[in-house]
Amino acid sequence: MGDKTGILITYREALKQALREALLSDDRVFLVGEDVGRYGGAFAVSKGLLQEFGPERIMDAPLSESGFTGAGIGAALAGMRPIVEVMTVNFSLLAMDQIVNNAATLLHMSGGQLNVPVVIRMGCGIGRQLAAQHSHSWEPLYAHIPGLIVLSVGTHEDARGMLLSALKSPDPVVIFEYTYMLNLEKEIPADAGAVDITRAKVRREGRNISIITYGAGVYKALDAAAELAAAGIEAEVLDLRVLRPLDEASVVASVAKTHRALVVEEAWRSGGFAAEISARIMEKAFYELDAPVQRLCGVEAPIPYPKHLEDASVPQIADIVNAVKKMIRP
Amino acid sequence: MEKSPYLHLLYQMLLIRRFEEKCAEMYAKTNIRGFLHLYIGEEAVAVGVTQALAGDDYVLATYREHGHALARGMDAGAIMAEMYGKQEGCSRGRGGSMHLFDGKKLYGGNAIVAGHLSMAVGMALAAKKQKQNRIACCFFGEGAAAEGEFHEAMNLAALWQVPVLFVCENNYYAMGTALRFSHAVQELEKKGPAYGIETAVADGMDVLAVERAAREAVEKVRARGKPYFLVCNTYRFRAHSMFDAELYRNKSEVEEWKKRDPIPRLSDFLLIKKVITEQDVQDLENRVAAEVQKAVDFAEGGTWEPVEQLTKFVYSSD
Numbered sequence: 234m235g236d237k238t239g240i241l242i243t244y245r246e247a248l249k250q251a252l253r254e255a256l257l258s259d260d261r262v263f264l265v266g267e268d269v270g271r272y273g274g275a276f277a278v279s280k281g282l283l284q285e286f287g288p289e290r291i292m293d294a295p296l297s298e299s300g301f302t303g304a305g306i307g308a309a310l311a312g313m314r315p316i317v318e319v320m321t322v323n324f325s326l327l328a329m330d331q332i333v334n335n336a337a338t339l340l341h342m343s344g345g346q347l348n349v350p351v352v353i354r355m356g357c358g359i360g361r362q363l364a365a366q367h368s369h370s371w372e373p374l375y376a377h378i379p380g381l382i383v384l385s386v387g388t389h390e391d392a393r394g395m396l397l398s399a400l401k402s403p404d405p406v407v408i409f410e411y412t413y414m415l416n417l418e419k420e421i422p423a424d425a426g427a428v429d430i431t432r433a434k435v436r437r438e439g440r441n442i443s444i445i446t447y448g449a450g451v452y453k454a455l456d457a458a459a460e461l462a463a464a465g466i467e468a469e470v471l472d473l474r475v476l477r478p479l480d481e482a483s484v485v486a487s488v489a490k491t492h493r494a495l496v497v498e499e500a501w502r503s504g505g506f507a508a509e510i511s512a513r514i515m516e517k518a519f520y521e522l523d524a525p526v527q528r529l530c531g532v533e534a535p536i537p538y539p540k541h542l543e544d545a546s547v548p549q550i551a552d553i554v555n556a557v558k559k560m561i562r563p
Numbered sequence: 564m565e566k567s568p569y570l571h572l573l574y575q576m577l578l579i580r581r582f583e584e585k586c587a588e589m590y591a592k593t594n595i596r597g598f599l600h601l602y603i604g605e606e607a608v609a610v611g612v613t614q615a616l617a618g619d620d621y622v623l624a625t626y627r628e629h630g631h632a633l634a635r636g637m638d639a640g641a642i643m644a645e646m647y648g649k650q651e652g653c654s655r656g657r658g659g660s661m662h663l664f665d666g667k668k669l670y671g672g673n674a675i676v677a678g679h680l681s682m683a684v685g686m687a688l689a690a691k692k693q694k695q696n697r698i699a700c701c702f703f704g705e706g707a708a709a710e711g712e713f714h715e716a717m718n719l720a721a722l723w724q725v726p727v728l729f730v731c732e733n734n735y736y737a738m739g740t741a742l743r744f745s746h747a748v749q750e751l752e753k754k755g756p757a758y759g760i761e762t763a764v765a766d767g768m769d770v771l772a773v774e775r776a777a778r779e780a781v782e783k784v785r786a787r788g789k790p791y792f793l794v795c796n797t798y799r800f801r802a803h804s805m806f807d808a809e810l811y812r813n814k815s816e817v818e819e820w821k822k823r824d825p826i827p828r829l830s831d832f833l834l835i836k837k838v839i840t841e842q843d844v845q846d847l848e849n850r851v852a853a854e855v856q857k858a859v860d861f862a863e864g865g866t867w868e869p870v871e872q873l874t875k876f877v878y879s880s881d
Contacts, residue, residue, distance in 0.1 A: 310685070
């Protein structure tokens with residue numbers, strides 16, 4: 234077996250190591266996006282890769298989100314394995330036509346003839362005071378689209394491994410990365426690599442309640458669970474990881490075990506992904522419930538600039554702790 | 564003058580014309596539903612350009628693509644079955660008139676205007692990266708040239724120096740909005756040099772002129788690995804789609820353009836030059852009529868995809 238010794242690594246470094254491994258292991262892989270090369274990546278994720286792999290494989294693109302995403306889709310159709318980097322999810326709306334009308338649609342619309350093995354990575358979430366056009370969490374917009382595989386990188390292990398598995402997919406994969414975590418250090422096994430991208434994952438076992446979350450909510454939920462444990466409440470943390478196709482069985486299994494569910498996400502409440510999870514629980518595990526499903530979601534306003542308002546825009550650890558306590562000891 | 568290449572051009576244009584006339588008839592009978600955009604009048608462009616392409620070149624077209632599909636040698640029966648929505652269709656009946664696909668010959672059938680231009684750039688980029696000799700050829704209308712995607716794709720193609728031929732089929736109307744109401748600069752050929760892309764204009768009503776221009780363009784794209792912009796000025800004789808009452812143009816304008824109909828233009832030229840005979844034309848008509856009838860029979864005999872397969876191919880693993 235491989236090396237299980239833990240190494241301390243930042244989320245950024247984990248993402249970069251995954252990129253590097255992907256580029257080393259498959260000549261068809263190339264990275265294209267704004268400032269991925271000479272600048273080193275808007276968030277320094279691809280820093281140094283241009284020097285190592287050259288401009289054919291680390292391609293700086295002009296500010297043409299739709300154009301270079303479409304080019305990535307075309308290259309994928311023609312035998313390459315492109316990784317398209319979109320700086321933030323907000324900018325991805327400029328490429329959404331390509332992602333939805335082409336990448337997600339071509340296989341079905343062509344009667345199974347054209348699959349699109351493109352990987353589209355985008356940064357998202359709050360934490361850097363970047364205000365309303367750089368900070369959103371729009372995973373639910375993409376999770377709505379059949380034909381896409383939608384991954385949310387909530388842990389360092391997934392930062393190191395999800396990209397590698399995504400590149401093996403014959404179908405388009407959208408990967409959400411969280412900018413607030415870039416400098417965060419965590420331990421992962423020294424031999425960490427490709428991870429499963431079909432299943433949700435229990436990040437902490439518990440028997441009193443399921444905190445179901447993804448992305449930026451995962452570490453917050455784990456911190457909240459630790460605090461709750463001190464208060465005698467054993468919370469299970471389920472990291473959804475794969476928003477589409479959703480691993481419904483893991484959600485149902487967790488709820489069947491704990492009989493309570495709190496869904497946490499940073500995206501807006503109305504029409505959000507927590508709403509979907511809540512509905513699935515009603516449909517598939519209603520009689521397992523000892524209490525109504527609750528949601529903690531982003532406040533329904535554009536994300537503002539000042540730190541105190543930014544922080545107030547999304548669920549925080551204290552909000553999760555309080556919500557759980559209310560559900561268990563009303 | 565050798566006869567067969569000319570007869571082939573005439574045959575392909577006639578096939579498209581008669582096939583589409585049959586489509587209109589079948590639309591009236593409600594055998595074909597949805598949108599149906601006829602290419603009638605514009606046949607010289609698809610036929611002329613495709614002569615210059617190799618079998619393994621990537622070809623992408625718009626939602627007005629019956630002509631391109633036929634000119635690329637796709638089976639008329641599979642195309643007609645597609646229009647009928649039958650699973651024997653070239654896209655299993657799922658795409659209909661606007662989404663004809665053939666994994667090798669035609670990458671759609673794309674109905675987001677200009678959405679396929681950057682895909683064509685990506686396919687050309689892939690060919691370059693894999694050191695293949697193939698090129699991408701992307702057809703679109705002048706309406707698409709008003710989209711941001713057109714400008715992004717032109718810039719990327721020139722910036723990355725990839726072998727893509729952009730063919731603008733200027734039929735002067737984006738649905739019902741005339742060129743003069745869509746473009747501040749109506750000379751579309753001026754848009755290529757703005758990106759450093761070599762550009763030419765061809766008479767899109769003259770298949771020989773289109774073929775000549777396309778051969779030169781394709782040769783350059785293939786040899787240099789750079790993009791090229793070819794503007795073909797043409798005209799659609801029919802409405803935009805079957806829902807269009809044509810309130811935006813005069814009948815006299817349509818009649819003027821019909822005098823330049825690419826089919827009689829070629830056949831008259833060949834008859835005068837005595838390259839072909841009236842009998843040749845009649846033989847072609849007979850051959851095409853039989854082929855179109857065969858296509859209709861194939862479509863009529865087709866079957867519906869079972870509802871249970873509705874979600875098949877949402878993902879490759881389905």
